[in-house]
Amino acid sequence: MCGIVGYIGYRSAWDIVIKGLHRLEYRGYDSAGVALMNGGLKILKKAGKVSDLEAFAIDADKTGTTGMGHTRWATHGEPSDRNSHPHQSGDGKLSIIHNGIIENYAVIKEALIAKGHVFKSDTDTEVLIHLIEEIQTDSVDLLEAVRLALNKVIGAYAIVVMSRDFPDQLIAARKGSPMVIGVGEGEYFIASDATPIVEYTKNVIYLKDLEIALLKRDELVVKSIDNIIQTPYIQELSLKLEMLEKGGFEHFMLKEIYEQPRSVRDCMRGRIYPIEGMVRLGGIKDYAEKLKNAERIVIIACGTSWHAGLVGEYLIEEFARVSVEVEYASEFRYRNPIISEKDIVIAISQSGETADTIAAIELAKERGATIFGICNVVGSSIPRLTHAGVYTHAGPEIGVASTKAFTGQVTVLTLMALYMAQLKGTINNAKLVNLLTELDEIPALIEKCFKEDKKIALIAEKFKDSPNFLFLGRGSGFPVALEGALKLKEISYIHAEGYPAAEMKHGPIALIDADMPVVFIATKNSSYEKVISNIQEVKARKGKVIAIVTEGDKIVKDMVDYVIEIPESNEAFLPLLATIPLQLLSYHIAVLRGCNVDQPRNLAKSVTVE
Numbered sequence: 001m002c003g004i005v006g007y008i009g010y011r012s013a014w015d016i017v018i019k020g021l022h023r024l025e026y027r028g029y030d031s032a033g034v035a036l037m038n039g040g041l042k043i044l045k046k047a048g049k050v051s052d053l054e055a056f057a058i059d060a061d062k063t064g065t066t067g068m069g070h071t072r073w074a075t076h077g078e079p080s081d082r083n084s085h086p087h088q089s090g091d092g093k094l095s096i097i098h099n100g101i102i103e104n105y106a107v108i109k110e111a112l113i114a115k116g117h118v119f120k121s122d123t124d125t126e127v128l129i130h131l132i133e134e135i136q137t138d139s140v141d142l143l144e145a146v147r148l149a150l151n152k153v154i155g156a157y158a159i160v161v162m163s164r165d166f167p168d169q170l171i172a173a174r175k176g177s178p179m180v181i182g183v184g185e186g187e188y189f190i191a192s193d194a195t196p197i198v199e200y201t202k203n204v205i206y207l208k209d210l211e212i213a214l215l216k217r218d219e220l221v222v223k224s225i226d227n228i229i230q231t232p233y234i235q236e237l238s239l240k241l242e243m244l245e246k247g248g249f250e251h252f253m254l255k256e257i258y259e260q261p262r263s264v265r266d267c268m269r270g271r272i273y274p275i276e277g278m279v280r281l282g283g284i285k286d287y288a289e290k291l292k293n294a295e296r297i298v299i300i301a302c303g304t305s306w307h308a309g310l311v312g313e314y315l316i317e318e319f320a321r322v323s324v325e326v327e328y329a330s331e332f333r334y335r336n337p338i339i340s341e342k343d344i345v346i347a348i349s350q351s352g353e354t355a356d357t358i359a360a361i362e363l364a365k366e367r368g369a370t371i372f373g374i375c376n377v378v379g380s381s382i383p384r385l386t387h388a389g390v391y392t393h394a395g396p397e398i399g400v401a402s403t404k405a406f407t408g409q410v411t412v413l414t415l416m417a418l419y420m421a422q423l424k425g426t427i428n429n430a431k432l433v434n435l436l437t438e439l440d441e442i443p444a445l446i447e448k449c450f451k452e453d454k455k456i457a458l459i460a461e462k463f464k465d466s467p468n469f470l471f472l473g474r475g476s477g478f479p480v481a482l483e484g485a486l487k488l489k490e491i492s493y494i495h496a497e498g499y500p501a502a503e504m505k506h507g508p509i510a511l512i513d514a515d516m517p518v519v520f521i522a523t524k525n526s527s528y529e530k531v532i533s534n535i536q537e538v539k540a541r542k543g544k545v546i547a548i549v550t551e552g553d554k555i556v557k558d559m560v561d562y563v564i565e566i567p568e569s570n571e572a573f574l575p576l577l578a579t580i581p582l583q584l585l586s587y588h589i590a591v592l593r594g595c596n597v598d599q600p601r602n603l604a605k606s607v608t609v610e
């Protein structure tokens with residue numbers, strides 16, 4: 001939530017910061033602002049997107065080689081010019097950008113008001129810069145003032161601070177919100193993730209929680225918040241610039257949908273051996289014994305990642321015969337969950353930064369569980385918190401609505417289920433050979449799903465003005481239905497719900513009339529006949545049915561209004577295929593409704609607040 005970028009060096013800070021903010025806009029787009037050191041401390045900020053800020057600042061003097069910028073997802077205070085970052089101290093000498101929430105800001109604010117501080121915004125961030133101002137005296141330098149102030153705050157933060165009195169310094173710190181430092185020659189970069197940095201340097205340092213850094217053009221000092229000098233570890237980025245571009249597609253979301261044959265293939269590469277009937281997962285192999293003996297697995301995640309977890313439940317129970325519970329991280333962390341050292345917890349997160357998932361991991365870790373991560377962003381917080389894990393290798397996902405990350409997560413869960421089955425002997429080698437041979441074909445089958453894209457666009461045309469949608473499926477088709485409904489809601493703003501198809505008659509069937517589009521996952525699998533009965537129930541009430549069917553299916557075709565075909569596959573891999581047309585359907589509907597597909601309203605890609 002909120003994107004941060006900073007630069008100190010010899011190039012135009014404005015150019016670097018603005019370009020970086022465009023890359024980080026997926027993290028929030030309620031307002032944008034930049035602080036530049038050019039003579040004094042120049043602040044340019046505006047409600048709206050980064051492009052609104054650029055238009056606003058068109059005639060401003062934007063020279064300067066030290067600067068920082070922020071793109072906001074509002075928490076404290078409505079999106080407005082006044083609440084936009086950077087915020088300043090009372091004397092205007094200090095400026096701050098912040099990602100996170102200062103939980104005790106009200107108490108600090110009250111104390112500062114009593115000392116005469118006057119606030120201009122409703123934000124928690126402004127309180128922090130006034131606190132730094134209060135602490136900084138002639139005998140306390142900027143780094144020390146920020147450090148002392150951070151010792152007084154409760155909450156999460158990634159901050160960058162600039163000072164008119166220390167024009168050749170940036171101070172950065174983090175707790176619970178990500179921060180990456182790019183190391184150049186005679187220059188340093190700082191950002192919420194590596195995307196603003198990648199075209200300038202491949203050498204990065206992931207700042208750790210409770211670390212504070214002083215950046216000068218030719219010097220970097222990293223300390224812990226309790227004042228112990230740290231030796232930062234410089235690592236090489238594997239990210240490539242072309243991964244951050246649209247590559248000829250109209251939207252990132254469409255590009256990412258079409259990338260799935262590649263991303264699923266990358267996820268399986270080096271991990272499946274169909275001829276031998278073997279799965280290798282290097283990231284968790286040291287825990288093989290633990291996996292073999294696990295009596296219970298708890299999956300924690302949020303949103304789309306939680307839907308992937310539900311698919312994982314079907315797969316792990318089916319193949320490895322271990323009981324699985326799937327929990328919303330945001331609920332799990334606030335209960336008093338029964339977790340012990342015997343449990344394996346799998347945390348799923350695209351960003352690796354979701355605050356609720358992080359808190360749930362910490363809770364499960366305290367109680368002795370072994371924690372595995374399934375993450376997409378390499379080097380993010382969750383992989384560093386977990387005991388072991390498996391990356392999805394989907395590559396950067398920039399569209400706010402998750403697509404290729406979901407299929408990556410489902411692929412990893414499929415591999416984990418088969419790996420566990422192999423360890424436990426709940427599956428014989430011949431069956432594993434067959435399953436892995438079919439799994440190996442999945443990228444090619446995803447490619448075939450795209451043949452229906454034009455037809456899906458025509459169906460979207462018919463239903464683009466529907467105010468409601470239902471998505472129904474059974475077995476692992478149920479999480480697919482949930483995911484289809486979520487995609488439609490978040491990018492087209494149409495109200496949609498996903499249900500297990502059999503649950504329909506326990507309430508939602510009351511919603512069915514001639515204006516209600518119902519999307520069924522009706523492929524040929526073990527629940528095919530049952531789903532057909534559910535389709536009949538909807539048709540009997542004049543509902544409009546769009547069915548995702550197995551290629552060549554005539555029975556469902558004759559029964560429903562529209563069919564979208566997907567290739568035949570093993571039932572276990574159905575979610576990897578059936579999700580694709582649902583992603584395309586929501587994409588086309590959103591485009592036809594004129595919605596901002598890549599940056600839907602009120603959302604942010606990385607939810608680092610609770």
Ligand code: F6R
Nearest residue numbers: 303304305349350351354401402
């Ligand atoms: C939906 C979506 C969100 C995320 C959720 C968890 O398209 O992207 O529902 O899945 O915010 O985020 P991660 O996976 O980063 O933990």
